[in-house]
Structures are given as structure tokens and as C-alpha cells.
Amino acid sequence: MINRTVLVGRLTNDPELKYTGSGVAVVTFTVAVNRQFTNSQGEREADFIRCQMWRKAAENFCNFTHKGSLVGIDGRIQTRSYDNQQGTRVFVTEVVAENFSLLESKNSTQNEQFEQNRPQNNGQNYQNKQNGQSSPSRNPNNPFNSMPDIKDDDLPF
Numbered sequence: 001m002i003n004r005t006v007l008v009g010r011l012t013n014d015p016e017l018k019y020t021g022s023g024v025a026v027v028t029f030t031v032a033v034n035r036q037f038t039n040s041q042g043e044r045e046a047d048f049i050r051c052q053m054w055r056k057a058a059e060n061f062c063n064f065t066h067k068g069s070l071v072g073i074d075g076r077i078q079t080r081s082y083d084n085q086q087g088t089r090v091f092v093t094e095v096v097a098e099n100f101s102l103l104e105s106k107n108s109t110q111n112e113q114f115e116q117n118r119p120q121n122n123g124q125n126y127q128n129k130q131n132g133q134s135s136p137s138r139n140p141n142n143p144f145n146s147m148p149d150i151k152d153d154d155l156p157f
Helices: 055-064 106-117
Strands: 005-011 016-019 025-038 044-054 070-083 089-102
Touching (some): 044 070
């Protein structure tokens, strides 16, 4: 049998690191994962998936991530239940993360936050005036700006 889950999304809050009575580290966090399709209003919805991670991986996760971090999570789905204070049985489904990957550099996160807080220049944005979309050739953040032009004759097929 196989129980494997891979998630790519952004943290909705700073991870919460706690220690059990025996000193084992555990972190809980929620990952927002965009759906592949849009709803009837043309908006993209997201699923908010509760996760937990244990031991040294949990401590490392807390040291290197924060709210908004883009992360990859590899783990398994786990279900459990408990009786709440009213005596009602509550069922919980969550991902027990075994591995994680940081999917953007610390600098790119800081640059993104800087761009969001930066005042707009008067008319000097990088929008294509014809169709309202950003132009890749004039966007300084585009990693393909330094790529040479490739002509059809240069292609091997």
C-alpha cells in the first residue's frame, strides 16, 4: 500500500514549534496550495492543508521558513480522532511531513516584500500598453532578459 503526499504552496502563518513532555520537537503549520482551475467568477481557489513535522526536521523548518515562504512538502496523510470538551468526536486529517524543500531563496522573498511596499513610479511601470500584461522583454526581473534571440533556422527540428 502507498500513502505518499507531495505539496507545493505557501505558509499561511509562521510555523509553531513546540516540544513534547519528553523533549521531542514538533512543528505545526498550514500550507496554502492553489487549485489548478478557476471558479465560475474566474478566481483561483486554494486549499489550506494542515501539516506537522517532527524532531530535527521540525527545528530546521522553523529556522528557515516564515509566513509566505514557498515550500515543498513530502510526507504522508494521517487521520486521527479525539473527543472535544462537549463530548463530540472530532476527526482530523493532516499531512505528516517527512521532508521539505525551500523553493525560493531568502533574497527573492525579501525582494518580493520590498516590491510590494515600494511606492509606484509615476508612469514608469513595466506594463505593456497594448494588452495590459507585463512585457517579458522590458521586465528587469525576467530571468530570460539575457537570452539571445533564437531564429527558426537555428532550431534542429
